[in-house]
């Protein structure tokens with residue numbers, strides 16, 4: 001639960017606003033009920049039910065955009081209804097709604113929601129004591145909306161920038177290891193749930209240290225950037241490339257059968273041999289490949305790919321080694337043991 005609150009910004013906003021609204025509105029619902037103002041009390045209860053419903057929907061379905069929009073529309077229109085029923089209190093309730101709509105919905109929709117709520121409130125002229133009060137309310141509401149827009153816009157762009165810095169490798173522009181950990185964990189969970197087929201290829205440039213030592217780190221960096229561009233050009237949009245560290249990359253290939261996997265990786269090997277160059281010649285890479293097997297965790301999956309890569313390096317580099325499933329491996333070892341006993 002805390003993990004979802006930490007990683008899903010909109011969900012955390014919906015939960016926080018929902019909890020604040022419940023704490024703020026419940027005493028009024030009770031008070032109005034005790035006062036005998038049943039209609040207003042029922043409206044408060046309906047508002048509370050709507051808020052609880054949209055927060056619950058965001059948690060259960062994960063569709064936070066829809067729930068956020070629903071919450072923004074519902075709270076603003078509730079303030080207008082409260083204005084119609086009780087007069088001035090509706091004006092005060094509208095102000096927090098004008099601010100929060102920018103955190104719940106997209107800026108355009110939030111502007112639309114706010115302008116509609118302000119106009120609907122102004123249309124009920126009997127709420128205001130004078131024209132001056134009405135226009136003061138309108139001016140105040142527009143200023144609050146504009147300030148909330150600027151704040152929400154800056155907050156969103158800084159959040160996007162932080163997310164980019166935290167997940168993207170600055171040199172090559174591909175996702176980093178932190179991002180890889182999340183996606184591999186998601187792939188394992190998805191395979192367990194719906195039986196999806198996932199494979200990873202661990203790629204490591206051969207003798208990269210020599211390139212750095214002979215031609216300098218600038219040339220080494222360009223080789224890394226070029227390799228990423230070549231891999232991205234020759235794989236599917238749904239395949240994901242991550243920088244694992246140094247000159248090592250992980251390519252995650254979803255929904256790729258054994259034959260397809262071999263075709264893609266053989267082609268990638270040819271492409272790198274042909275087009276990846278440093279000033280003294282061609283650059284090659286070694287591949288360790290592992291298909292996710294049932295009930296395997298991320299560490300075991302990566303471990304098998306890593307062992308296959310090690311084998312590729314040991315076999316002279318510039319080759320692709322496919323990891324065996326542990327059971328296959330054990331069965332073969334067992335049959336070899338049986339054979340040597342007979």
Ligand SMILES: Nc1nc2c(ncn2[C@@H]2O[C@H](COP(=O)(O)OP(=O)(O)OP(=O)(O)O)[C@@H](O)[C@H]2O)c(=O)[nH]1
Pocket residue numbers: 171204205206207208209210212216217218219220221224245246247313317
């Ligand atoms: N230019 C550059 N070099 C890097 C970067 N990250 C790691 N390296 C270098 O990559 C080299 C990796 O060397 P090794 O681990 O010995 O691997 P290798 O020389 O490719 O040897 P094999 O993998 O066995 O073929 C080291 O010299 C690191 O300094 C980077 O971002 N840019």
